[in-house]
Amino acid sequence: MSYVPKHSPKTCGRTAGSLVDISGLPGKATPVPSAAVLGVQAVDLNGDSAQLLHFDKGLQKWIAATFSGRTIAIDGQHVKPVTSEAVANYDARLGGQLDFVLGPKSDYDLSGQEITAALATKGYALVKLIVAEEDAAAMLDVAKRLDDDQQFSRLAIEFERGYLGDDGNAKTLHIGLDAPDTPDYIKQSPLKTMDNNFGQMCSMLSKYSEEHLGFEVYSRTEMLLRMPLADHEEDKFPPADIDDGDAEGFMHLMYRRKLTVLQFVGPSDGALKLLPLKEGDEELELRAEPHTMLLMLNSRWEYSYTPSGESLALQTFMLTEPAIYCLEDEIQGNIEHLTGQSTGPPAPPGEQVTIEAMYCRYGMQADGRFQFWQGAAKASTDGLTEIPVSRWDHGPYFDPESSFGGSYTRHGCFGIEGVDLFDCKFFEISPMEAKGMDPCQRQVMEVSYMALLEGGYDKRSLQREAQHIGHFVGIDKDDWMCMSAAGMLDLGGAHGAAAAANAITSNRFSYSMNLKGASMTIDTACSSSLVCTHVSKLHLRFKDFEPMPASVVNGLNLMLYPGPFVGCCAAGMLSHEGRCFTFNSTADGYARGELCGALTFKLKQFNPQTGSICCLAGSQSNQDGRSASLTAPNGPAQEKCIKAVLRECKLTPTEVDCIECHGTGTALGDPIEVGSFKKVMSATPRKEPLVITSSKSNIAHAEGGAGLAGFFKCCLQVSNCEGAANVHLKVRNPHLDMEGFPCQILSESLALREDAAYAGVSSFGFGGTNAHAEAWGKNIMNSRGCMVSDPIKLFERKLAKAPPAEITMNGDDVRDWETTGLDPAGEIGDRYMIELDEDGVATWEKVDEELVDWGDDFFIQGTFNNWDAEAMERSDSLLGLWVAEIVLGSTGVEHFQIMADNDDEKVYCPERPNCASKVAQVQGPKTAPKEKSWVIRGAPGDKFKIEFFQQEKKRSILWMKI
Template sequence: MANLRAGTLVEIQGLPGPAQPVTDASGIQAVDLNGQKAQLVSYDRDAGRWIAATFNGSMITVDPKYIRQLAGEELSGYDFVFGPKSDFDTVGAELADVLATKGYAVMKLFVADEDASDMVACAKRLEAEDQFSRLAVEFESGYLGKESTAKTLLLDPSSSEAPAHVADSPLATMDQNFGAICQMLGPHSEESLGFEIYSRTGLLLRMPLEESDEDRYPPAELDDGDAESYMHTMCRKKLTLLQFVGPTSGTITLSLPGDGEGGDIELQAEPHTVIIMVNSRYAYEYDPTGENLALATFMLSPPPVYTLDQIEGDVSALGMMGTGPPPPPGEQITIGGMYCRYGSGSEGREQLWASVGNAATDGLVEVPFLRWDHGPYWDPESVRGGAYTKHGSFGIEAVEMFDNKFFEISPGEARSMDPCQRQVMEVSYIALMEGGWDKRSLQRAPANIGHFVGIDKDDWLCMSTAGMIDLSGATGAAAAANAITSNRFSYSMNLKGASMTIDTACSSSLVCTHVSKLHLRYKDNEIMPASVVNGLNLMLFPGPFVGCCAAGMLSHEGRCFTFNSTADGYARGELCGALLFKAKQFNPDDGGLCCLAGSQTNQDGRSASLTAPNGPAQEKCIAAVLKEVGLTPTEVDCIECHGTGTSLGGPIEVGSFKKVMSVTPRVEPLVTGAHKSNMAHGEGGAGLCGFFKCCTMVMHCQAAANCHLKTKNPHLDIDGFPCQILSEVVVMREDSAYAGVSSFGFGGTNAHGEAWGRNIMTSRGAAQQDPQTAFQKRLALAPPAEITMIGGDVMEWETTGLDPRGDPSTRWTVFIDDDGVAEWEKEEEDAVDYGDEFFIQGTSNNWQPEALEQHESIPGCWEGTITIGSSGEEEFQIVADGENQKERVYSPSQPGCTLKAAIINFGAAGREMSWLIRGNPGETYKVEFFQQDKHRSIMWLKQ
């Protein structure tokens, strides 16, 4: 008892009869423990018994008189026994020393027979689920050993993608055990083994191929990406861990790698045994007998890390080589100017993005008193035929203000002008000016620029009819006509292109966008180089509020609860926005902001009713745009819905784009938004507002959040469809993106448009990055290197990419062509004279170099001795022969270095940069210095 402590390995002997299970254990039979080996876990002083774990994984309690401590020779089949009370630091240090000495180690794990059976059953279930496969023939020797084939499965039991029965199985525990072994070795590997353990691979399950498996498990086909990944893994692989689960055993044969001569070592691969091998010392061959499951993992050194030195060539092209889908093919329609007056006080795209893109604001307010006194119309209970809502997005302050003098309009005519005309004049001009035209140049020489306005309300004319305003006089007829809204701007700016106002209800302005595109691409007549598209809606008097409430169209809460379970109608919004389109290729350096990739319109035809939405027609409209642009659904990152906030309109729309976007499987979800939750329903101007938002999103490569999204509308059918309805801002996956918007008129006219853009607004974008950052990003996304597989030895393979076999100081020249393909070329360095003979200098010889002797049998190894003086420590350096020895010093990278595996520099060095040996005075240490080309190491041992 006195010599026993927790962690001691013992044998049970002398028990008078079988051990009985505890009272609450069901289905467990009495067991004869005599002769079983175990590890002591803790001592129960109250009961006077030891709690122990047997080698087969059972927990027992036993009287000390039945315990015998095991001697080391009784465990001759194992280098280590790893149990629940094994000390991590002690085992880790000793395991590293054994691996450094022998090149392999055999470890016994405590695994219950029931757990082993469960692991085999779990593996068979995975096989029945067709999870196993066969590796490529070229990879089998690296992953499975020489002359080996097997059906395999790379598994991460902790992953959310792992089947539930795996996460709950002992396989997850075994994976954790591998992680524990990796942690044990990590602190000791660099000093004992000469390399750092950086990470490990996942859990590899392997089972022998049966005769009936030949057709079921053909060898996998591989491409350059697979070959490059395999090459890097094999070059980083330092240790192989194999755990044998059973139920049968097998044989492991260790041999020198390559064609090395020497006797093979044969080890028994018994169940519950782990064999660890140093890959630079031994190759192995595994021969299982019968049904067998084995687990494997590989400990890896750090991946190669490079530092960019100098970027040469067309550096400006790096900004144009951003990642993500390319711009639309063929003749492009570029957006060269944008301006808006939208909800939340958004004057211009910067303020719009700040409010909607970053802050996700709710821009709706109560009806301003300066518009009208809403009190007399306020009828929340709907008993007087009034308006049951009092909110809207009144996004344009001082709507009646107008700079008539700038546009050369008399005060009298300006006074009678519809405020819609005033807003179109000002907003369209700012967009036109950003695109490169101004009033003065256009007065000198007219331009064939078109102007298209989408509007579906005529509040000003209704107010005149109701006697609220007086439009009599010479200018009255034009003051309230919607047709004049577009024509007046063309007249004022001397624009000769097509000019028209389009009313298709809610889809008006997006239909204008499509018509504008058609005019820009029409080349048979005088070419139209640009066009301005404007969409607007103003709320000037209470009539539409009362009318829409009478029809039950507006939300009782005064918001568009798009996609939310409380969706009960829409909220009205006020807005005015303009985009300048140009028929030219996208170039951000020439004022290009983004592109109109494609657009289409169609009609519902005869459906359930005149105003009922038609899902199939909406579906055809979206599909037509994808076909026009040549897009697959997975290339579209975001879709901006019409999403007015009705309980059934949203689900019908989602169902439409779901059918289109589900044609090809998606990895990333389709981001789904609705600007009406922020800025309400802009009615005739809503379509352009949604497209405007899409433009800002692709210019930032971010998707904006929806407001008022708390509980999903139960009518939304998105189960099984990777669709992400946003409640917060998300960054898009790459440096460019496509975003589409749909707009549907209540009379059945549908429109859809796709915007393409590159991140030109944030520091994440390639155009905003410094050349080195842009080059690194492009290099990381280059396609896999071409691998030439010469024979079965991966060390003989050739690659056009970064060679993982290169030394840390190797310099490379990297070429990236226009297609993003990278090619690495190794720079040949001038031969460096590292020395033919070596000397030791330090405090023991007063820094006078003394010659080292060459080792008798190890090439490149040189030996010398140092005797510790009275101070108890000695410093030293190694010096190479040749002229000017002060410039030919081998020294550590830090002063007073006591680490044998530290970085060794070669060149001039002060005496402070030296190795330090500590010991007792009079002790002698043998110093061994190894040097071959750039490879060098140093160690010292007490004699």
């Protein structure tokens, strides 16, 4: 076995990274082979110092980097540990302040500790860098090339002090070494290595900065190249122009800047002065020798740097985390201003009638307004089918050739499945009575209740306390009554009189729900339900004696037996093809449809946040009087009705976006209707065409329920700001006179022009009673609208797009500048009031914390005590600490909030709902929903101790299992 010594004679016990003095060389030092290729000459290095890089076994020599930047190969016997005299030699030249030597093999962890210690003690550190001569020369060549390419420029005068120091004056260039547009000759130069060194220095210091310097290094700026301006270059490099955005960015950068790092490349040295900011410190003078680096705390020093000649310096700032704000959930003012979009025509003036609830059973299997909108606007569905055998066998009545007086059509829109079904128990109606009830009454009961419930009234509360709510039903025929008269039904018994009476259709619902307002069934033929809407509005507006808080309007039609089909065909009123070909050249009559829909109206101002869907902007009703015949439409009367509504709404025709036509698909009715609204809507010039739609092409003509169905669709169109397509429109009816009238009969859905819209509907009874109503609404249904989004998110989006804050630059010291934006000196917990004006300009104003009422006593509320506030106990040992205990219930989950002074406007809560984090930011005091609560999970019966700490804006929450 042979013995291996711990150190060979050649390595002499040295290790890579050691600092050594060089002595005893018999001649000039030999450059390493790679350096010799580059033309590096051998020099006498006796008395110099170096860092050992590695031992070359082939040469049997150490490869070392000298303090002067040469890489040499040297025998181990000519090096010895560095002496204080060698460091002092550099110390003297630099002003006696050298703190550290940093080379390729330095221990970064040790270096970070030492440099941080120097910064903590003196506020600055001066570091000697070991940089190869060839690297220094290459950096200067790149800088000269950039200068020749006119890449350098001068900073704004207001920025020079912050970037370049006191009385700083230089041409500069920011370089992103990782940016894709940075030329390769820069990325492949030693500047890339120097940039990496800045990054490494950032990592080295970040481990210790928070503990020793009081801040965390979050990031750094791009590397800045700076070179002095020659006397003849003043005119060549004029100061840059800046705007408020530049000034705001610079201001925040200067407040985030914690450390300035300057690396002096040379070739010239310079004078460096450190100017104290701390009272009692003295000004220091140092030498800015090539290949030294200054790290300076900006809270302790400013500096002045004057190079003695041509010189390149590299610079970066080490920054703290940028200021981050968290919006509370209190947004006040006009939310419409948050969108940055045009808001469209304004809401109807004065006291408004709003639609608070909508429910329908319409064709296309639509059960509710959302299904109806999908079918009509998105899928363009045709809901008509052959007459189902569950109603009657149409075979014996089908007479396509009109040979025996039957029905020449066998199609209709049977929109309600299970029309015979009814939840009589819910409405407290006996099965015996329900058995004989008119299916119209059953549908009204169920559909009107759904609308009433969405409007905020439920059966149980109405049973306890009656409401003066009105109920209005529009219906123009009752098959059940005709079937009874024909002997098809047995309506004898105690309940027979009410089973098929039209008055009871509306009255029964008012009775069942304990509604004391006006209750009536209205029959004006096809305009019945739209006339109901108008009458309902009049009752809501008449408040002299006993005002109505709300009204429910229902419009329906049911097809229960073949009689009306046979009768309408005898009059030639129905389409032979079994469809409503509204506005199409093949229009030959209407198709029958059944449906039931209801709306809840209230007299209140439109507010989607409180449930409003849209507004009934205006409505009117009139009569044809003595026209061509009893049943012939009368254009002038229809015009008069539409004009009256426009006057009521204080609208010009141009502001109306959409017309939902009566549009039955008859050869006579459609042209007269289009002619009447053409005259009215052409009174003022239009830039965009009027959109024309008709739901009858989707769900057929529901006769007495058709008017409300059209208004129902208008409500959906304005709340989506979208026009729905007509179906079966291929060739326009040649009798429609639209010449010179900017209108568009839709064959596909179309987004309306703005973020709010008016849509009107007309309905005409064949006996001459006309009605027209206008709906107004904002887009609250899709992502294009300003009202659909969370106001907090809208505010954040608008704030992000706000123009830069207004900066008042009082001199060149950024600490004297003023801003209307976020205070760059703000601290965690500071609160601001942010005002966004109509133009999107944001103004930040710090809230005076002395005016905030934090509370004197604290209470806890949550699911464990049914949200009844219970007093917390004040800690005797720690000021500001309040304690409570809770026991988990059977679910093992409890939610809680903290309340100050038993005041529900002074609640402390987490920033997000159902928060299980103990370190989440505590918000408040403010009004907060119960969803914004902390949640504790465990086993049922577990007991937890809750500690709430509050001293002004310092707040924390903690809970632990006992």
